[in-house]
Amino acid sequence: MNSTIPTTRKVLSIQSHVIHGYVGNKAATFPLQYRGWDVDVLNTVQFSNHPGYPHFTGFKCSTEELVEIVEKGLVGALGIKYDAVLSGYLPNVQALQKMAEIVRQMCEKDNNVQWVLDPVLGDNGKLYVDAKCVTAYQDILQNSKIFLVTPNQFEMELLVGMPIRSLHDVKRGFELFHEKYPRVTRVVVTSLELSEFSEGNMYVVAGFDSSLSDEIFFYRIPKINATFSGSGDLICALLTDSLLNGHGCTQQSLSQSLGQVLWLVTSILQKTYDLNVADQHPQDSSMNIKDLKLIQCRDILKRDPLPSIGKPETIKI
Numbered sequence: 652m653n654s655t656i657p658t659t660r661k662v663l664s665i666q667s668h669v670i671h672g673y674v675g676n677k678a679a680t681f682p683l684q685y686r687g688w689d690v691d692v693l694n695t696v697q698f699s700n701h702p703g704y705p706h707f708t709g710f711k712c713s714t715e716e717l718v719e720i721v722e723k724g725l726v727g728a729l730g731i732k733y734d735a736v737l738s739g740y741l742p743n744v745q746a747l748q749k750m751a752e753i754v755r756q757m758c759e760k761d762n763n764v765q766w767v768l769d770p771v772l773g774d775n776g777k778l779y780v781d782a783k784c785v786t787a788y789q790d791i792l793q794n795s796k797i798f799l800v801t802p803n804q805f806e807m808e809l810l811v812g813m814p815i816r817s818l819h820d821v822k823r824g825f826e827l828f829h830e831k832y833p834r835v836t837r838v839v840v841t842s843l844e845l846s847e848f849s850e851g852n853m854y855v856v857a858g859f860d861s862s863l864s865d866e867i868f869f870y871r872i873p874k875i876n877a878t879f880s881g882s883g884d885l886i887c888a889l890l891t892d893s894l895l896n897g898h899g900c901t902q903q904s905l906s907q908s909l910g911q912v913l914w915l916v917t918s919i920l921q922k923t924y925d926l927n928v929a930d931q932h933p934q935d936s937s938m939n940i941k942d943l944k945l946i947q948c949r950d951i952l953k954r955d956p957l958p959s960i961g962k963p964e965t966i967k968i
């Protein structure tokens with residue numbers, strides 16, 4: 652076999668599906684495919700559109716259906732070897748626990764499988780899953796070897812059990828996270844709103860890689876004047892690509908990968924915003940942007956090599 656031909660990486664993505672719009676698997680699949688991944692897509696729910704719209708219809712998969720597809724089908728009968736498993740929204744605590752147990756075993760049996768876990772719990776102080784999922788995620792993070800976890804600010808607060816409002820809290824939060832969940836190697840906390848940066852209208856995105864250093868790093872991102880659904884699912888998928896796809900010769904550090912992924916996400920959100928402004932009827936002043944314009948952003952997704960959003964700042968633990 653010609654060793655210069657790169658192998659195509661395989662990921663199993665376990666997330667929600669919407670027929671219209673781009674959240675969950677709809678936000679992850681196209682970007683991953685466009686960046687060269689073979690994506691096996693397991694949809695945990697099938698909704699007409701995401702629940703941020705006033706109405707939606709659809710159905711949820713039962714725990715038994717989800718378990719059977721992975722255990723009997725993908726792993727059992729087909730014996731597929733994945734490079735990564737990406738887990739996101741699961742419809743109830745039982746499905747979350749069972750699916751996590753299956754993924755944990757997949758990673759234990761095969762060291763090559765890397766688990767990227769997005770602990771989908773809620774946003775802006777509001778849970779959008781059963782409260783029992785909080786302790787379920789805490790147990791999963793304590794007991795499983797996980798490559799990367801991507802909580803938002805609220806989810807990180809729930810996982811470490813303290814409010815995070817300042818850079819000092821970020822430092823303490825990461826320390827607590829590492830004490831509580833030593834088997835999790837990398838953490839990226841997306842869109843932190845911190846007291847130090849409230850004036851400048853900035854988000855902070857912070858990361859820590861326990862395998863590399865004792866430094867927390869963070870990027871400041873100017874806020875676009877809108878809210879987006881699916882941006883969390885998008886950043887998680889793009890981090891999976893950047894950290895595990897082996898673009899270029901050397902494996903990148905988490906901090907380098909995050910800088911490039913933030914360039915991609917910011918470019919996609921800005922283009923989505925610009926297209927929305929161009930499409931808007933004058934009476935639609937609310938900038939609650941429901942659907943990412945992922946297809947219109949395909950040229951952005953294809954950029955290689957990727958620029959970085961800037962240089963990270965660091966905090967010593």
Ligand SMILES: Nc1ncnc2c1ncn2[C@@H]1O[C@H](COP(=O)(O)OP(=O)(O)O)[C@@H](O)[C@H]1O
Binds near residue numbers: 841873884
């Ligand atoms: N209004 C915004 N302006 C600029 N960037 C944004 C905005 N909303 C989201 N993002 C980007 O999307 C990423 C993920 O969004 P976030 O809101 O943290 O995810 P979640 O949907 O999981 O809460 C952030 O790290 C940030 O880069």
Ligand SMILES: Cc1ncc(COP(=O)(O)O)c(C=O)c1O
Binds near residue numbers: 667880883
């Ligand atoms: C079922 C489901 N999956 C995924 C998402 C997207 O989450 P995020 O905006 O955190 O990426 C939503 C948000 O509305 C959702 O309802």
